[in-house]
Amino acid sequence: MTDARRQLQRGFSHIDTWVFDLDNTLYPHHVNLWQQVDARIGEYIGQFLDVDPVEARRIQKDYYKRFGTSMRGMMTEHGVSADDYLAYVHRIDHSPLKPNPAMGAALERLPGRKLILTNGSTAHAGKVLERLGFGHHFEAVFDIIAAELEPKPAPQTYRRFLDRHRVDAAKAAMFEDLARNLVVPHRLGMTTVLVVPDETQQVVREDWELEGRGAPHVDHVTDDLTGFLATLAASAA
Structure with a gap:
C-alpha cells in the first residue's frame, strides 16, 4: 500500500454499526458452500x-x-x-459449516450494532448462522426480499438497508468478499473491508470475483476475519 493510500485509509475508532455480507464472508471461502x-x-x-x-x-x-x-x-x-x-x-447441505466460537467472542466484544446485508434469503442466512453458532449477535438480516429483489451492488439496495435500519453510513463498516460490492458503501462514507481467501486452501471462484484488493474503495483487506475482528475488539476495549 502506498503512503498516499495509507493516509486516505478509513479507520474504525468512530464505528458504531458493523455490517457483514454472509456467504464467503462470515465463513471461510474454502468451505465452498x-x-x-x-x-x-x-x-x-x-x-x-x-x-x-x-x-x-x-x-x-x-x-x-x-x-x-x-x-x-x-x-x-x-x-x-x-x-x-x-x-x-438454497436447498443445499449446510453441514460443511462448523461452529466458530472465536468469531462469536470477537463479535460479542465489538461495541455497537451488528447487521447482515446479503443477496441471499433470510431462510438461508438463518441456516448458516445456526451452523456457525453466533447468529444471536446480529440484530437483523437484510436479505434479497427486503431489498425488493434488487441485489448488491445496486445503489438503491444500500440506501434501503441504511434507511430501514437507521444506519449512519459515516459511522458504519462494511465487510464483503466481493470488491465490487464495496464501491457504493465506500462512496456513502462507510469504512470498507474486503475478506479474501487465505490461499492455503483451494477455493472455487471466478477470477473476477477475486479481484480488487488494491482498489481505492477498499480500505482494508483480510484473509482472517476472525483474527481481524478480535484485533478490532481488543483495541476498542
Whole structure:
C-alpha cells in the first residue's frame, strides 16, 4: 500500500454499526458452500430454459456479472418467480459449516450494532448462522426480499438497508468478499473491508470475483476475519 493510500485509509475508532455480507464472508471461502448454490443455480436455469449444462452455465455467469445475481437476470429476462428460484437454489447441505466460537467472542466484544446485508434469503442466512453458532449477535438480516429483489451492488439496495435500519453510513463498516460490492458503501462514507481467501486452501471462484484488493474503495483487506475482528475488539476495549 502506498503512503498516499495509507493516509486516505478509513479507520474504525468512530464505528458504531458493523455490517457483514454472509456467504464467503462470515465463513471461510474454502468451505465452498456457495459451490453447492452455484450448482443448483445452473440446474435451475437449465431446467427453466430447457438448455444444456454448458449453455446454462454461460447464461448463469453472464447474468451474475450483468445483474448482480443470476436470479435478477432470470427475473428480468425470463419472468422467473423469486420465491421458486430461492427455494430451489438454497436447498443445499449446510453441514460443511462448523461452529466458530472465536468469531462469536470477537463479535460479542465489538461495541455497537451488528447487521447482515446479503443477496441471499433470510431462510438461508438463518441456516448458516445456526451452523456457525453466533447468529444471536446480529440484530437483523437484510436479505434479497427486503431489498425488493434488487441485489448488491445496486445503489438503491444500500440506501434501503441504511434507511430501514437507521444506519449512519459515516459511522458504519462494511465487510464483503466481493470488491465490487464495496464501491457504493465506500462512496456513502462507510469504512470498507474486503475478506479474501487465505490461499492455503483451494477455493472455487471466478477470477473476477477475486479481484480488487488494491482498489481505492477498499480500505482494508483480510484473509482472517476472525483474527481481524478480535484485533478490532481488543483495541476498542
